[in-house]
Amino acid sequence: MASQKIIFFDIDGTLVDPIMWEKSRDILASIPESTRVAIKKLKKNGVMPVIATGRPKQAILPLAESLGISDLITSNGQEVVIGNKSVFQNFIQQEVINFIHKYSSQQGAQILYDTTVGLVSSMETVEEEAVRALMENEIPQQVMQVLVNTEQPIKQIFPMKAELSDIKIVKSGYSYYDLLPKEISKASGIAHFLQETGTPVDQTFAFGDEENDVEMFEFVGTAVAMGNATKVLKEKANWVTKEVWNEGIYHACEKLRLI
Structure with missing residues (x-):
């Protein structure tokens, strides 16, 4: 080969x-x-x-x-x-996911978490069959990346925070961004x-x-x-x-x- x-x-x-x-x-x-x-x-x-x-x-x-x-x-x-x-x-550290989930909720951001059991959403209702809405007080586990769809500047949603020092934000489409480990x-x-x-x-x-x-x-x-x-x-x-x-x-x- x-x-x-x-x-x-x-x-x-x-x-x-x-x-x-x-x-x-x-x-x-x-x-x-x-x-x-x-x-x-x-x-x-x-x-x-x-x-x-x-x-x-x-x-x-x-x-x-x-x-x-x-x-x-x-x-x-x-x-x-x-x-x-x-x-x-490979998974994002759980404490980082805990911060992202809490912080993004405070910002009113709607995001998807890419996990080993499929996509879960911060939205209360989802239209796609492949996406499950998070239950109340549920925190995503074993997350490989965080997906954000926004027409706002991404730095308005995720400004530089110490908790995100090991995370990078990559543009993957017109209004799509991916958050994953820097390495x-x-x-x-x-x-x-x-x-x-x-x-x-x-x-x-x-x-x-x-x-x-x-x-x-x-x-x-x-x-x-x-x-x-x-x-x-x-x-x-x-x-x-x-x-x-x-x-x-x-x-x-x-x-x-x-x-």
């Missing part, structure tokens, strides 16, 4: 067309057909596709199954799955993955579009930014492909002679 090439794919804005997603809210229908064809050709050529996402594992299993991918880095590197088996999990990223998840599989870094590629892909881009052998990626990420990339909705993944895989 040491000589096998591996590609780490972000989901939102990379595997998934954000325009189609906004219209349909169907994540499987938002994967361009050209991307599905590219994934099949990669596997046929002996290239391993791996999902590397900020999303929790349970939230992406249908997408992974749809693409025939069983290797995952989820929760921004807090969990690593190889062959459908979890080989690594954790998609890159640290990839490092665990490569250690488990015995793969050298120079055999790795990464595709992404947002700022939570920066560390991943700095770590892998070849970094490919989608045409719809942020300026920050494009500056970190070795190569910029077309937009996700313009056959960006297929185009890049073809140009890089991976398919």
